[in-house]
Amino acid sequence: MFWEYDPVTFSRTLTGLTLAFHIIYATIGVGIPLMIAIAQWIGIKKNDEHYILLARRWARGFVITVAVGVVTGTAIGLQLSLLWPNFMELAGHVIALPLFMETFAFFFEAIFLGIYLYTWDRFENQKKHLLLLIPVAIGAAFSAFFITIVNAFMNTPQGFDLVNGALVNIDPIAAMLNPAMPTKVAHVLSTAFMTSAFVLASIAAFRLFKGNNHVYHKKALFLMMKVGFIFSVATVIVGDFSGKFLAEYQPEKLAAAEWHFETEEEAPLILYGWLDDKGEVKGGLEIPYALSILAHGNPTAEVEGLNETPEEERPPLFVHYFFDLMVTIGMWLTFISGFYWFAVKKGWKIIRKKSFNFVLFLSGPLAMIAIEMGWFYAEFGRQPWILRGYMMVSDGATSAGYVDWMLFLFAGLYIVLGTASVIVLTKMFKKNPVEQELADHAYERGEW
Amino acid sequence: MDLEIIGISVLWLFLFGYIIIASIDFGAGFFSAYSELTKTRHILHHIIQRYLSPVWEVTNVFLVFFFVGMVGFFPSSAYYYGTVLLVPVSIGIVLIAIRGSYYAFQTYGAKDSKLYIFLYGVAGLLIPASLSIVLTVSEGGFVDIVNDQPVLLYEELFFSPLTWSIVILSIVSVLYISATFLTAYADVAKDEAAKNLLRKYALAWSGPTALAAGLIVLQMRAHNIERFENIMDLWWIFALSGVFFVITVALLLMRKYYSTAFWSLVIQFALAFFGYGISHYPYLMYPYLTIYDGFTNEAMATALIVAFIAGFALLIPSLFLLARLFLFNKKYVKGGK
Numbered sequence: 191m192f193w194e195y196d197p198v199t200f201s202r203t204l205t206g207l208t209l210a211f212h213i214i215y216a217t218i219g220v221g222i223p224l225m226i227a228i229a230q231w232i233g234i235k236k237n238d239e240h241y242i243l244l245a246r247r248w249a250r251g252f253v254i255t256v257a258v259g260v261v262t263g264t265a266i267g268l269q270l271s272l273l274w275p276n277f278m279e280l281a282g283h284v285i286a287l288p289l290f291m292e293t294f295a296f297f298f299e300a301i302f303l304g305i306y307l308y309t310w311d312r313f314e315n316q317k318k319h320l321l322l323l324i325p326v327a328i329g330a331a332f333s334a335f336f337i338t339i340v341n342a343f344m345n346t347p348q349g350f351d352l353v354n355g356a357l358v359n360i361d362p363i364a365a366m367l368n369p370a371m372p373t374k375v376a377h378v379l380s381t382a383f384m385t386s387a388f389v390l391a392s393i394a395a396f397r398l399f400k401g402n403n404h405v406y407h408k409k410a411l412f413l414m415m416k417v418g419f420i421f422s423v424a425t426v427i428v429g430d431f432s433g434k435f436l437a438e439y440q441p442e443k444l445a446a447a448e449w450h451f452e453t454e455e456e457a458p459l460i461l462y463g464w465l466d467d468k469g470e471v472k473g474g475l476e477i478p479y480a481l482s483i484l485a486h487g488n489p490t491a492e493v494e495g496l497n498e499t500p501e502e503e504r505p506p507l508f509v510h511y512f513f514d515l516m517v518t519i520g521m522w523l524t525f526i527s528g529f530y531w532f533a534v535k536k537g538w539k540i541i542r543k544k545s546f547n548f549v550l551f552l553s554g555p556l557a558m559i560a561i562e563m564g565w566f567y568a569e570f571g572r573q574p575w576i577l578r579g580y581m582m583v584s585d586g587a588t589s590a591g592y593v594d595w596m597l598f599l600f601a602g603l604y605i606v607l608g609t610a611s612v613i614v615l616t617k618m619f620k621k622n623p624v625e626q627e628l629a630d631h632a633y634e635r636g637e638w
Numbered sequence: 639m640d641l642e643i644i645g646i647s648v649l650w651l652f653l654f655g656y657i658i659i660a661s662i663d664f665g666a667g668f669f670s671a672y673s674e675l676t677k678t679r680h681i682l683h684h685i686i687q688r689y690l691s692p693v694w695e696v697t698n699v700f701l702v703f704f705f706v707g708m709v710g711f712f713p714s715s716a717y718y719y720g721t722v723l724l725v726p727v728s729i730g731i732v733l734i735a736i737r738g739s740y741y742a743f744q745t746y747g748a749k750d751s752k753l754y755i756f757l758y759g760v761a762g763l764l765i766p767a768s769l770s771i772v773l774t775v776s777e778g779g780f781v782d783i784v785n786d787q788p789v790l791l792y793e794e795l796f797f798s799p800l801t802w803s804i805v806i807l808s809i810v811s812v813l814y815i816s817a818t819f820l821t822a823y824a825d826v827a828k829d830e831a832a833k834n835l836l837r838k839y840a841l842a843w844s845g846p847t848a849l850a851a852g853l854i855v856l857q858m859r860a861h862n863i864e865r866f867e868n869i870m871d872l873w874w875i876f877a878l879s880g881v882f883f884v885i886t887v888a889l890l891l892m893r894k895y896y897s898t899a900f901w902s903l904v905i906q907f908a909l910a911f912f913g914y915g916i917s918h919y920p921y922l923m924y925p926y927l928t929i930y931d932g933f934t935n936e937a938m939a940t941a942l943i944v945a946f947i948a949g950f951a952l953l954i955p956s957l958f959l960l961a962r963l964f965l966f967n968k969k970y971v972k973g974g975k
């Protein structure tokens with residue numbers, strides 16, 4: 191072999207790879223049912239077939255992303271035990287409850303999704319069909335809710351005592367209601383809705399950019415930008431609460447992200463930049479008082495620095511870039527979607543410009559990058575702990591052989607799945623353009 | 639009753655559910671591919687698509703439910719099985735992933751491709767084969783403890799006749815279960831051509847299923863005499879299972895009561911599966927792990943059982959609705975909307 195076999199490194203890489211891939215489809219899976227429901231509801235209320243067709247087409251594409259979400263989710267679910275058997279043995283005693291409830295949420299979602307997809311033309315009353323989507327959206331949101339609780343527990347474990355290596359006084363409910371839970375769940379949900387809205391807006395913006403001027407795409411773009419704006423604002427607000435949570439319960443994660451080395455008052459926020467040989471920050475953008483505000487809502491408050499954390503327990507410093515990218519994208523998306531809304535209301539010409547539509551098209555990919563950056567920040571920022579304060583990553587990993595081979599096997603799988611899902615989605619919509627479908631529906635109703 | 643027993647019974651029930659509905663699915667994929675080869679695709683394609691489309695995702699959840707529940711009720715099983723099964727289960731995951739996603743891709747997106755249909759059919763047989771390794775490993779003799787860590791003995795596993803008899807049983811029973819179900823389904827759909835063909839398949843695979851099961855019992859005797867004797871103590875359950883096997887085959891031969899034939903098959907497998915499970919008691923992994931030393935704490939067990947009952951109260955009506963709309967709805971089965 192060309193590398194030294196270390197199961198811990200390979201386990202980490204494989205877990206990170208699977209999750210980074212899964213989260214793309216999972217985020218879409220959580221957010222899109224709500225968007226479909228909104229479109230279908232407006233369509234029914236306004237009796238506008240454009241919105242109904244939006245819902246139909248999104249639902250069709252959704253099936254593809256759900257399929258990849260489900261199979262990669264199954265992979266990560268099993269990999270947790272395969273790659274982190276020591277961790278799961280410990281965690282199973284305390285945090286198995288939300289993991290278990292998550293499968294019920296999925297179950298619920300899967301059943302109604304099957305029914306919804308196959309009953310478009312079965313109900314005289316469209317409202318009844320829309321009702322079927324509610325359990326899908328609820329199931330998706332709850333699965334995100336439960337799995338995020340597990341992740342929150344890894345950051346701020348509670349609900350048990352460790353006495354001489356034995357777990358005692360276990361309280362599964364207290365474990366679920368850990369301090370990281372509220373901000374984490376709220377942030378994950380609001381970003382999932384935000385990202386899904388921007389991804390759908392991107393598709394419409396792309397069509398307009400390509401010169402298609404159909405009102406269908408304009409309606410889609412306007413609706414999704416509006417929803418995206420609302421959830422961006424929510425995301426920024428919840429993100430701010432997340433910062434305050436970190437300052438109180440996981441200060442070393444915040445300090446690593448901010449390159450805040452010494453505890454001090456009136457702390458400035460440093461954006462980007464780099465570290466020179468002596469560990470000094472160079473070329474960064476310094477916003478005075480901003481870190482004190484982010485951490486405690488008070489420009490003069492004291493913010494704990496990395497110096498308070500023992501050296502071997504400090505997270506890697508590159509998380510700074512993950513955090514900055516996420517925040518920059520969040521600010522940008524809030525601005526651009528707000529601006530678009532305003533410009534439409536004012537009737538500004540810029541919204542018809544091709545270049546502007548291209549800028550709008552970028553919002554979907556950007557939101558997805560922010561999701562990845564956010565998770566990388568949250569996960570690398572927890573290092574070297576797998577269960578903060580209780581178990582190191584290196585003690586949680588498997589001792590089995592061939593983890594390296596499994597890494598290649600799964601990398602191959604994700605390449606195949608990723609490529610195939612993109613090809614299938616493109617084909618599906620190219621083969622069946624909006625104009626054609628609208629005409630077909632009119633024909634079926636005998637309007638021709 | 640002990641919480642341990644309640645826990646393992648519920649999980650075993652879900653595993654059984656998975657085995658039945660996944661077998662139908664896997665076998666259907668294989669018959670699709672086979673009908674492509676024998677140019678009988680026009681006969682089978684419609685009936686198989688009708689059944690599979692709305693339920694494929696639900697099938698997968700049964701599996702997820704089983705392994706998540708396993709980690710919840712028996713955290714130590716995550717440690718033992720997780721460490722040992724990295725390679726076989728990873729291969730299983732990759733096959734499940736390819737097969738599951740490609741089903742969706744093909745049904746909703748791309749055109750039928752022959753290559754895909756074959757891969758799909760073959761993957762459906764390889765998945766049960768790779769997952770059946772879990773049962774083989776649980777029998778003992780394939781895991782060593784080295785430096786306090788469980789290690790899988792790949793060579794012994796690969797060259798053991800027991801491994802291969804279990805693999806064979808998993809494959810032939812998939813085909814048998816699937817063909818019998820689809821015969822009944824085609825009967826409800828009044829699709830004579832499909833019914834006749836599938837009935838032939840069902841009969842053809844019934845013999846090999848019985849044979850493979852018998853073979854395993856013989857292998858057990860050579861492999862692990864203690865486990866063999868446990869099985870023999872429960873001979874009456876297996877004998878009863880055999881009676882239901884005969885009933886199913888007889889009904890198929892008589893070309894009558896196809897739905898009853900299928901339910902009799904379910905009872906046959908349930909008896910054998912639970913008989914096997916009881917004979918395994920108290921071991922989760924012979925001889926290292928029993929359900930008692932692998933069990934979670936009482937607080938978690940109670941919470942899981944409460945969650946399970948609440949969740950089930952939610953699921954049963956929904957599953958019932960799904961079945962009403964697609965499985966037992968004559969109009970849908972026959973091709974209406």
Ligand code: HDD
Binds near residue numbers: 345384385429
């Ligand atoms: C569209 C995606 C997106 C956007 C625009 C933002 N975030 Fe975020 N952020 C996430 C997507 C995300 C995430 C993927 O959902 C994370 C990863 C783990 C988590 O809990 O949520 C996250 C984590 C995360 C954390 C770490 C929480 C923890 O580890 O417990 C903090 C402090 C923030 N975010 C703060 C912000 C702020 C102040 C933003 C202001 C604009 C912001 N985020 C925008």
Ligand code: HEM
Binds near residue numbers: 569576
């Ligand atoms: C879905 C979005 C997520 C992404 C993109 C993600 C990303 C990552 C990455 C990149 C790593 C490697 C960190 C390192 O090597 O330093 C990692 C590790 C890990 N994550 Fe996450 N994570 C996500 C959510 C979760 C959740 C919800 C859980 C728990 C239920 C979880 C459990 C783990 C575990 C057990 C490890 C291995 C231990 C470690 O390296 O810290 N992750 N993840």
Ligand code: HEM
Binds near residue numbers: 265333334695699702
């Ligand atoms: C370690 C962390 C994770 C685990 C163990 C996990 C587990 C799973 C499993 C087992 C499935 C398939 C379920 C089925 O068969 O129906 C799945 C799919 C899914 N997961 Fe994950 N997941 C993780 C991270 C996440 C995160 C962080 C989110 C959301 C923010 C998420 C959202 C979803 C969604 C939405 C789907 C299915 C797609 C759908 O049906 O809509 N997962 N996940």
